[in-house]
Amino acid sequence: MNDEVDLPSMRVGYGAADPTGKDGVAANLDPSWLVGDPPWRSLFDAWLADAIAAGVVEPNAMIVGTVDADGRPATRTVLCKGVSDAGIVFFTGYDSDKGRAIAAHPYASATFPWIAMERQIHVRGRVVKVDPAETQAYWNSRPRGSQLSATTSDQSRPIASRDALEAAAAAVSDEFGGPLSSTTVPVPEQWGGYRIEPDVVEFWQGRADRLHNRARAIRDGDSWRVERLQP
Template identity: 75%
Template sequence: MQDVKKLVDLPSMRVGYGAADGDDAAGADGLAANLDPSWLIGDPPWLGLFEAWLAEAVVARIPEPNAMVVGTVDADGLPGTRTVLCKGADERGIVFFTGYHSQKGRAFDAHPYASATFPWIALERQVHIRGRVVKVTPEETAAYWHSRPRGSQLSGYTSAQSQPIGSRAELEAAAAATAERFGGRDSDEPVPVPDDWGGYRIEPEVVEFWQGRANRLHNRARAVRTADGWTLERLQP
């Protein structure tokens, strides 16, 4: 058996972002140009670059390019993070779906704010978003729910998200009972939207773009929403 400690030497683990032959050398994202706040244009200024980077992550075949790490704070002040899938992005913000009584949902009841990070590490890029969280409309939730594969609908209807269950067998039995209730897994009988499930939108107040560069001299550009509009700035790495 291999010595795990020799394989996992955390202090010496390093990734060489960008290139070592000059500040103008292209990094893994293929750009020699350094990320700059001037790239943030439009209203809101973050949306165009976010959409471009997301599309380039899709073209680069990044696994689950719409995956984002969402951070919350619960009623006891304890932070929590988990990976979810972004299912909408427009000038209003970014959208994801979950159970209203999940750990995320309960945290939003206590503190309706969240952070989200898109970690496109293979492209040496990240986007960080922070802002207030609001529920999307029932119509938006229903439209997304009915676009989901039937198996996902049945699982979503079954799961009391984040609640304990005794075994995998119990979970599978509950899912089978739900499928039978709605005519089976191959039935055309609609699966209704659960009452305790729906979408949330993070309304961005701060959006930061990160681009990896050599010698840890990374580029960071940030857009901050104020009462007078958006402020754009470069951050030191």
């Protein structure tokens, strides 16, 4: 570690001197805020809308954690591309590192780290592939360049150089008539969507002196229970 970087002293003063907090919340996060069926959905939507309105860069970015066949965890940032009562959706290569981990252990976590707003949301649950029609609909909405890049990439596999990657991308682009062509780029066979079906959804609100607020909804059979957690 660089001796000039004093990591232990790095602290963010959540809540500042204002008891309402810098995020403008006039009350402490409370389990009573988690209402409805499922009880996490309305507050999730409200906090996501707040992050968008505040201009948070990529407010739909989330840190997804998986465990591979050897029991080794890994995390990476991906973009949430759908939220419904059924869960949280993202898209990736089925044969990528995360895809192979999900095949071995079909459970994952996702954290939305809106630290600048003194908020986080954490989701855990079983992972299932979305319906092919849902994958196709999202694929159709992607920019052509993103479609070509996904078709080019053998995701998570080694490649010799950046030049080799760009040459492969150029070859794929030429195959489909170039970046301005109207030729349809089909969904790659090993690419599509996953849905995290939540068993646990936790909301975190930063407060002064690290006395943070945590409230979570836990699936209990066909129903949910809501509770406050100590920080």
